[in-house]
Amino acid sequence: MATTKPRLSSFSRNLSAVSSSQTPGVKCGPNGTMFVSSGIADLDRSLVMVMEDAEAPHHMLLLRNFMSQGLVHGQPLLYASPSKDPRGFLGTLPSPASLKHDKSRDRESEQEKGLRIAWQYKKYMGENQPNFDSHRDNKQDYCNEFDLRKPLERHYFTRQRVNCVGIQDSKNLAALQEHCASFLAQHQRNDGSCALAGRIAIQSLCAPQCEHSNMDWEMLSFIKSLKGMVRSSNAVVVITFPPSLLSLSSTKRWQHMADTLLSVAAIPDEDKELAKLLSGYQDMVGLLNVHKVARLNTQVPFILEATTFSIKLQKRRFLVLECLNQAPVDGSSGSSYGTSGSCSGSSKAGTLDF
Amino acid sequence: MADTICRTLRDGGLEGEHAPALTIKDSKASPFGFDVFNYVLTQLSNYILAGKSQSRGLVVVAYSRSPSFYVDLLKRRGIDIASSHDWIHILDCYTDPLGWKNWLIDKDISQEASSLSSFCQDVRNLDKLYSLIIEQGKGLIGQGKDRFSIAIDSVSEMVRHASISSVAGILSNLRSHDQVSSIFWLLHSDLHEIKFTSVLEYLSSMVASVEPFNQAAFGQRVDLENLSMLEQNFRKGKFHVRFKRRNGRVRVMASNLHQFCLKMK
Numbered sequence: 205m206a207t208t209k210p211r212l213s214s215f216s217r218n219l220s221a222v223s224s225s226q227t228p229g230v231k232c233g234p235n236g237t238m239f240v241s242s243g244i245a246d247l248d249r250s251l252v253m254v255m256e257d258a259e260a261p262h263h264m265l266l267l268r269n270f271m272s273q274g275l276v277h278g279q280p281l282l283y284a285s286p287s288k289d290p291r292g293f294l295g296t297l298p299s300p301a302s303l304k305h306d307k308s309r310d311r312e313s314e315q316e317k318g319l320r321i322a323w324q325y326k327k328y329m330g331e332n333q334p335n336f337d338s339h340r341d342n343k344q345d346y347c348n349e350f351d352l353r354k355p356l357e358r359h360y361f362t363r364q365r366v367n368c369v370g371i372q373d374s375k376n377l378a379a380l381q382e383h384c385a386s387f388l389a390q391h392q393r394n395d396g397s398c399a400l401a402g403r404i405a406i407q408s409l410c411a412p413q414c415e416h417s418n419m420d421w422e423m424l425s426f427i428k429s430l431k432g433m434v435r436s437s438n439a440v441v442v443i444t445f446p447p448s449l450l451s452l453s454s455t456k457r458w459q460h461m462a463d464t465l466l467s468v469a470a471i472p473d474e475d476k477e478l479a480k481l482l483s484g485y486q487d488m489v490g491l492l493n494v495h496k497v498a499r500l501n502t503q504v505p506f507i508l509e510a511t512t513f514s515i516k517l518q519k520r521r522f523l524v525l526e527c528l529n530q531a532p533v534d535g536s537s538g539s540s541y542g543t544s545g546s547c548s549g550s551s552k553a554g555t556l557d558f
Numbered sequence: 559m560a561d562t563i564c565r566t567l568r569d570g571g572l573e574g575e576h577a578p579a580l581t582i583k584d585s586k587a588s589p590f591g592f593d594v595f596n597y598v599l600t601q602l603s604n605y606i607l608a609g610k611s612q613s614r615g616l617v618v619v620a621y622s623r624s625p626s627f628y629v630d631l632l633k634r635r636g637i638d639i640a641s642s643h644d645w646i647h648i649l650d651c652y653t654d655p656l657g658w659k660n661w662l663i664d665k666d667i668s669q670e671a672s673s674l675s676s677f678c679q680d681v682r683n684l685d686k687l688y689s690l691i692i693e694q695g696k697g698l699i700g701q702g703k704d705r706f707s708i709a710i711d712s713v714s715e716m717v718r719h720a721s722i723s724s725v726a727g728i729l730s731n732l733r734s735h736d737q738v739s740s741i742f743w744l745l746h747s748d749l750h751e752i753k754f755t756s757v758l759e760y761l762s763s764m765v766a767s768v769e770p771f772n773q774a775a776f777g778q779r780v781d782l783e784n785l786s787m788l789e790q791n792f793r794k795g796k797f798h799v800r801f802k803r804r805n806g807r808v809r810v811m812a813s814n815l816h817q818f819c820l821k822m823k
Contacts, residue, residue, distance in 0.1 A: 262805040268565040287736060372727065412757040414724035448756045473807040489806040515806075 216464055240376035249260045249440065250463035250498040251431045256408065256446040260470030262490040262515055263351075263444040265523050267405050270442055272350050275360040276404040281403045282387045283368045284380055286411035290368040293407075294361050298350035301522060353521045357457045371409075377416050377426040380406075384430055388437040402439040404430075409445045427461045468515070482514070482528065489513040559797060559813045560594065564601040565764060570612030570705060572575045577705075577733045580742035581758045584768040587748075590815055591709075591768050592622075596597035599628075599709050600635045602740075606645050606707070606822035607637065615706035617699030618648045618692055621715035624651050625675035639674075647694045648675035653720065655681040683720045684728045692735065705739035709766070710730060712801040713758060714746045722754055729761050762802075768815065769796045 256263045260302040274281050275297070282291060303473045323474040360366075368384050384404060417423075427443070434441050447467075449456040459465055472478065479485040492513040497506040513525040514527075563580060570579045582598070584591030599618070601675045607612035624649040632639060632646075649818055657679035678690055693704040710716065717725050731736055747767075753814075759765050771794040794814060801809040 258756070259800065259802050259808045262806055286730075288731065318685060372730075376575075411730075412723060412760060413730045415723050417723055417726075419720075446760055449753065449760060451753075470802075470806060470808045473809040517805075 217304060226521045248502060249378050249435060251427070251461065252440065252464040252466065252498075253433055253458065253462035254442065255439045255446040255465070255467035256444050257408070257468050257470045257490070258446050258448045260468065260490050262468035262470070262492070263407075266466075266468070267407055267442065267444060267514065268297050268491075269523055270403065271405050272299070272341070275356065275365060276300055278348050278365075280367075280387070280390070280402045282366050282383060282402070283407075284369040284371050284383070284405070285407040286370070286372045286414050288372065290370050291361075294368070295355055297356040297360075298352045299354040299356045300347045300370065301349035301351045302354075342409065349522055351521045352496075352523065356484065371406075371416075372411070372413050375415055375421055376419065381429060382425055384441075385433060388439055389434045391437045391439050402437070402438060404434075404441040405470065406441070409443050409451055409538055411446075412449055417449070420451065424457055424461070426453070427458065431461060431463070459495070462496060463500070465494075465496040467493045467495060469493065484514065484516065484526070487516045487518075488514045489517055491528070559799060559811050560597055561601070562768075563764060563799060564605070564812065565603055566764060567598065567707065567740040567742060568605040568611040568613075570707075574765075575768060578764065579737045579741045579762045580740075580766060581727070581762040582742065582744045582766050582768070583747045583755065583758075584744075585658065585746065585748040588768045588770040589746075590795045591744050594766065594797075594815070595709070595711060595742075595766060596631055597741055598631065600637070602636075602707060603637055603646065605754065611707075611739070612705055613643045613707040614704045615647070615695060615757070617647050617695045617698070617706060617708050617741045618646065619651060619678075619687075619691060619708065619710040620648050620683070621651045621671075621710070622674075622712040624652050629674065631822055645698060646674065646714075648696055649678050649687075649690060649694060650675045650677045651681050651687075651715070653677065654679050681716070682719050684716075684724045688731060691732065694736075696788050698811060699737070703737075705737045707739050708741040710741070710743035710745070713743045714749050717750070722757060726757050726761060729758075733761070762803070765800045767798045769798060771795055773816070 205448055241396050254263050254266060271281055271283060271294075283293070285293060303464065330387065367383065367387065371377075374380065379524060387402060387404065410423060430441060430443075447458070471485075471488055473489055475485075481489065492515050493510055494511045494513070497508065504513065510527040512528045514528050516524045516526060518524045566578055567580060568743050569578075582591050582594050584594075586624070599616075601818065602613075603616060606613060606616055618625075620628065628648055629639060654677060676690075676694065678687055680686060691708060695708070699706050713725060713729070729741070729743070732741055743758075745755065745758055797815050801811070801813045803809055
C-alpha cells in the first residue's frame, strides 16, 4: 500500500484552497476530504469493519492500538463492548512507545522513517510540510507505535474523553445507537473547518451473549445508520465482529456495508509446513487481510499491491504488520515458493507500523 | 492428550484473564463425549483433592444425570466422598428442572447425594442459575481469593430451556468471574444448528471433538463390507483438540481415544 501513487483523474473533486487543519491529527487530503489520522490510510470519516477469527484475539490488538492512538492525541472515544465491565478494557490499552525505543530505530533509512508516520501523509508532505512540522513541535509527536507491555496512563481515561457502553444487557441496539448519535453530533463536520475528531470502537458487535445477536435486520439497520452518521462527522468508526456467528447472507451484507474491510486470522502453532512457506513464521501470531479500502468522494478504485500482512509482536511489545510476499516462481533457477519467503526489501518498504 | 486438557483446566487462568473453557463435542456417529466428560471430571477432582490445582472446589451442574450417578462414578474411581462436602457440590438440574415437584423431595435420591447436592427448580431462569452456581462455588472455597471450577454435563440440555443468547451469556459471565478457575461442558453437536456449535466454540479456549474412528463408514447402509468398520466406531473413536493459545496461535492435536476412557460408563 505504501508504494501506491495517488491517481488523479477527471473524477477527482477539485480542491479549493483549504488551509491546513489546526486540529492535531487532522489533515487535508485529496478529493476534498479531511483525514483524521488513525495511522491507516483512508479510514477517516469511514466505517472500518474487522472480521474476527473465533480462535484468536488479534482484533483486540488492533482495537487497543486504535483506541490508544486516539486518546493520546486527545481525540474523544466511545467504546462499546459485550463484556460486563467495558471500562476494565481501558486498563489494557498500550502506552506510546518510549523515546528509547524510537532512538534505536533512528539508524534506519529516511524512507522508512517517513513511512512510520501516518503513512498516508507521505503523499502530501510536499505542500503541507511546514505546517505539519509546526504541529509536531507544539504537541505530542504523532504516535504510531505503542508498547503493549506498558499500560496507558490513567489520566487519559477521564470520563469527558472516554465513554464506555456495555451492549450485553440491552434488549436491542437502540441505546447504543443513541450513544453513537450523540457522540457523533458533538463532532459534526462543518464546511471548511473541522472540530476535534472522535473515534468509535465497537467490539464484537454480534457477540452471542448479546440479545440483539439474533436480530439480523436490526443489526444491519444499526450499521447502516451509523455509517450515515459518520459521513457527516469528523470521526472514524471501527467495528469488529465474528463472521462465524452470522449467517452467510448476513456476513455478505455486513461486508458490503463496510467502507474498509479487514480480517484477522489465527495461524496454527508448530506447523512445519507453514514454517517452510513463510519466513519469520516463528515471530508471527496471526495474519491480517485487507479486503476493501474506503474511497470517499471518488470513483477511482484503490488497487492494493499487497493484501495479506503478518501480525507480529516485536519483542512481545510492539505490533508490527509486514507484507507477506511470497517469492514468485523463478523458471530459470527452479526455485519455488518458500525458498525466499519475503522479497528483498519487503520488510523495509512494506512495514506498516501502527 | 486428554491429560493435556486436564492439566490446562487444572492450571486455571491468570489474574485478569478469562478462565479456560473446554467444549467437549460429540455426535451420534461417535457418542463418547460423556465418557470424555467423566474422565475430565475425575481427573480434575483428583487434582483438587491433591491440592495440585488452582481451583479448590468443583460445582457440577447436572442436567442429564442424577447427582447419585456422579457420587457412584467418583466412588468407582476411588475418590473418597467422606470429605466430599468440602470440595464438591452438585446442582441438580436433572430431577425437577421445571419445579413440578417442588413441594416434595424425591425419595429415591440417596442421603449421601442429597447432602452434596441442591436442587435447581427453574432451569429457564439462567440468571438465577448463575447466582446459584456462584453461591455454591463460594460456599466451597470460603472467603478469600481461592477459585473453583465448574462442570456442566450438558449445554445441549441447557439450551432446551433457554435461548442461545442467554446460554452464551451465562457461560461468558461464568468465564469472566474472578473466582472461576476453569469451566468445561459437554455438547452433542448433532442436536443443534451449526450456529449454536459455533457460539460455543467461540466462547471456549479449547474444543475437544470426538469423531468416528471410520468416518467413511458412518451413514452408509450396513452390509458385510462396512460392518466391521461400523463395529469399530462403537468401540473406538478419534479425538481432535484445538487449543487457543495465549499468543493467539492455535494448537491442534489429534489422537485415538484410549480404551480405558471408553470403559468409564
